[in-house]
Amino acid sequence: MSSRTENWPPADAEPVGPHPDAPAPGTELSEHYAECFGCGHEVELGLHLRSAVADDMSVVSTFTVRKDHQGAPGLAHGGLLACAFDEALGSTVGNLLRTPTVTARLETDFVRPVPVGSTLHIAARLDGRSGRKTYVSAEGRLDADDGPVALRARALFVTVGVDHFTTHGDPDAIEKFRQTAEAEAAAAEQRGWDVNP
Numbered sequence: 001m002s003s004r005t006e007n008w009p010p011a012d013a014e015p016v017g018p019h020p021d022a023p024a025p026g027t028e029l030s031e032h033y034a035e036c037f038g039c040g041h042e043v044e045l046g047l048h049l050r051s052a053v054a055d056d057m058s059v060v061s062t063f064t065v066r067k068d069h070q071g072a073p074g075l076a077h078g079g080l081l082a083c084a085f086d087e088a089l090g091s092t093v094g095n096l097l098r099t100p101t102v103t104a105r106l107e108t109d110f111v112r113p114v115p116v117g118s119t120l121h122i123a124a125r126l127d128g129r130s131g132r133k134t135y136v137s138a139e140g141r142l143d144a145d146d147g148p149v150a151l152r153a154r155a156l157f158v159t160v161g162v163d164h165f166t167t168h169g170d171p172d173a174i175e176k177f178r179q180t181a182e183a184e185a186a187a188a189e190q191r192g193w194d195v196n197p
């Protein structure tokens with residue numbers, strides 16, 4: 001995975017499709033945690049990514065670059081753009097496979113600058129799976145689903161147990177997460193699908 005010319009996904013990966021209970025095409029995905037820097041509405045300076053499942057079962061996320069996200073004057077910070085892709089890719093794996101996973105490796109190609117005020121349209125898709133390892137990739141386009149490509153990313157997510165979060169995370173934050181997830185699951189049941197893995 002050290003070079004873009006390498007085979008992707010790796011030879012041992014098998015094709016993977018969405019879980020039978022994955023949200024249907026057209027579904028707008030909820031934030032997975034209110035305090036998440038990538039998607040949480042309580043994080044004022046966060047990215048506030050919004051995601052939806054597309055007809056081809058890719059997940060399309062949008063993120064508008066604000067002044068708080070600058071690196072060079074007037075341009076988005078590269079690390080922050082990588083963060084947006086981490087969120088978009090993680091949301092794709094979690095929602096489509098309905099399993100708790102964490103990023104093990106994230107590779108990002110910066111193709112063109114992303115100005116403040118522009119909206120990135122990130123389309124992510126599952127590429128393959130091998131045991132606990134899921135391979136996923138995404139393309140980010142400027143200001144439209146068919147706009148010029150600004151970034152590409154590929155990532156490996158590893159499925160973990162809930163103990164990953166209870167062992168390493170903050171118990172109070174996990175409890176808040178659990179309550180949010182329960183409320184969302186109840187709401188989702190009424191809508192006919194679920195959100196958090």
Ligand SMILES: CCCCCCCCCCCCCC(=O)SCCNC(=O)CCNC(=O)[C@H](O)C(C)(C)COP(=O)(O)OP(=O)(O)OC[C@H]1O[C@@H](n2cnc3c(N)ncnc32)[C@H](O)[C@@H]1OP(=O)(O)O
Nearest residue numbers: 032086087090091094100102103104105133158160162165
């Ligand atoms: C309460 C529930 C909450 C749910 C919340 C959902 C939120 C969603 C949030 C979305 C927000 C965005 C998401 C975020 O921001 S997630 C936050 C950022 N990520 C992390 O903090 C993860 C930190 N890393 C770890 O915890 C461990 O290293 C993990 C769990 C990843 C693996 O440690 P573990 O001991 O478990 O397993 P293993 O070491 O046997 O590895 C397993 C396999 O993987 C292969 N491998 C591993 N690393 C790499 C690598 N770098 N390149 C290539 N391969 C790698 C490895 O060779 C092996 O392969 P194989 O030998 O089997 O073939």
